[in-house]
Amino acid sequence: MATETHGADAAAEGTGLVFHPMDQFIVKPLFGHGEVGMLTITNVTLWLALSILVIFVLMVLGTSRRAIVPSRSQSIAELAYGFIHKMVEDVTGKDGLKYFPYIMTLFMFIVTANFLGLLPKSFTTTSHFAVTVVLALAVFLTVTILGFVKNGVSFLSMFWVSSAPLALRPILAIIELVSYFVRPVSHSIRLAGNVMAGHAVIKVFAGFAAIAAVSPVSILAITAMYGLEILVAFIQAYVFTILTCVYLKDALHPHH
Template sequence: MATETDTHAADVAANVAHAADAAAADGGSSLVFHPMDQFIVKPLFGYGEVGMFTITNVTLWLFLAIVAIFGLMVLGTSRRAVVPSRSQSIAELAYGFVHKMVEDVTGKDGLKYFPYIMTLFMFIVFANFLGLLPMSFTTTSHFAVTVVLALAVFLTVTVLGFVKNGAGFLSLFWVASAPLALRPILAIIEIISYFVRPVSHSIRLAGNLMAGHAVIKVFAGFAAIVAVSPIAIVAIVAMYGLEILVAFIQAYVFTILTCVYLKDALHPHH
């Protein structure tokens, strides 16, 4: 009985608070905005709970990212010419950029894994930039997406390390150049840092994008106040420009860390 009463009281309090917020917003006496609402996963069709097979806003924007990549890398380069079109130039620039990154970090041995790394880079770049469009959804701001990407890299390089080097892959954790007394301690540190890789790899990408989009939303809320709207608008423009830079940098950081992990798998010796 007490539980039912408490539940009813909580519902009434929530309804009152919601009505007060709405009335305050309508009256202009306060500002009500929720910067984290933009990260809510919602069904694309209808309402209700999100299940395993529910088509959501995340599904839509993941699909759009794939379509955009296909449009640039396949359709945009279908008519290859000596004097390239804009789309062909962008595709060739991206190809050359990632190819040089893989070669510089992993060496010639890592180039056979270039298609995977190129796909990873292009997906993150397009997902990040599509998330900057008005009314869009930033899929890479969700840990459910970035953790899958990071785990895929972690498992791939770990399996590859054992396949290529056998038990010799364990030399990655044994710092032979250090004094013998310190090697066991350093081995423990190396093992911990190795298994923390997918955590830091995923949090860095999602955390930076989530924080930036939340700040933009906060400034957008303050833009409704006449007294501070000019400052808020300038702040929004500045933050938006910064987020464009962050969108590319985070894709680059995620990709180059993947190359570093791949290098460790191919050449594990310190």
Template sequence: MASDAKAEGGLVFHPMDQFIVEPLFGDGPVGAFTITNVTLWLFLAVLAVAGLMIVGTSRRAIIPSRSQSIAELAYGFVHKMVEDVAGKDGLKFFPYIMTLFMFIVFANFLGLIPMSFTTTSHFAVSVVLALAVFLTVTIVGFVKNGAAFLGLFWVSSAPLPLRPVLALIEVISYFVRPVSHSIRLAGNLMAGHAVLKVFAGFAAIAAVSPLSVLAITAIYGLEVLVAFIQAYVFTILTCVYLKDALHPHH
């Protein structure tokens, strides 16, 4: 196939092939209930999160093991984030936000394993996560505040003639939240993995040198950082949206 691509003047490698959804068993079409590579890596992400938290919290030793230290560090990190951003009222939603953060972190990191699949780079996954957050905070906002939740869209501190215009802008920006929330996660991971594949492909075509290996290592290290940052950004935006639902007044 590589020789055919060269003869036709095309690329030997295709950076976007790594995002193709394929069935694990057989070569038929992908249906609603088909077990695919996405299904496999989603399951592995859930299994990894459950494994870390179960193993890390099983002994509860005074001198923690590595797994316990990681579990406690993740717990404290997310707990402080929720409390600082959403306030003490938001701590009742800590289990959901903790689960969200850990799932995205592990899904992102598992996608960095060679020959793996980055599930969070697919909009089908990131949109579901973003819509779940959007519906949760919207329902919480109306349940907790009733019609007063609509005060989120009414900027009372602005001059009266500008308030209807600002209210329209606030409504539009509110309903755009799940779009930006999902695109930010999937887009950054997709772009980063595509760039990594391009550099790795060119390094394989050209002569392998210490410089090319160093460049790929640097890009891979950047992707590790991006994998964590995108999970952090998704989670902290969830906390911000939750704060708006709990305290909607401008």
């Protein structure tokens, strides 16, 4: 049986159809080989650090010499700042602007990590649930704690739908409570799932590019998917951020 399997793999290699689209998401030690431990420096560590470095260069160094006629880096930084500032104000109101630095940091980290993941030979950190779950849980805990700090026990009123018939209110309260605790799950899976799926599809098309008969079609498909992934990289950062704003609004104004 093992001989047959090996023979099938060899035959597949001969057709150029052997590819493993999920291998790009494997966490590996950055130095040497072996198992990955809690303190092991991995490819994830490297690309997380690069994301932070890029943000620092763009937002700090790029705006250190501000001018009336902005440079490219200053223009990008100001555009991102104005975009997120308006989003926070529109969704949460004036009360939410004090939390703008946190939301801005979230957006810049996610969008930077997404775009870095599109570089050849890079590693997409936002494709891993270990990263997105931490981000989503941080939002969930922050919003929940803030809700109780700002409103006390009355924060729980957001689960009680007072406009519904009295008989339905307990049922709706349970539904609202379940949906509230599902937030970090959907928040994290949406980001990681979309990023992972797009990169896997590109790798599949790249595998077919080795076959001469379908190579032109595969290259066109890769180009189209890559363009789509550029759009997805921004959209997923935007969706994660605007949902954070919506959850923040619930904490600040649970009665609305």
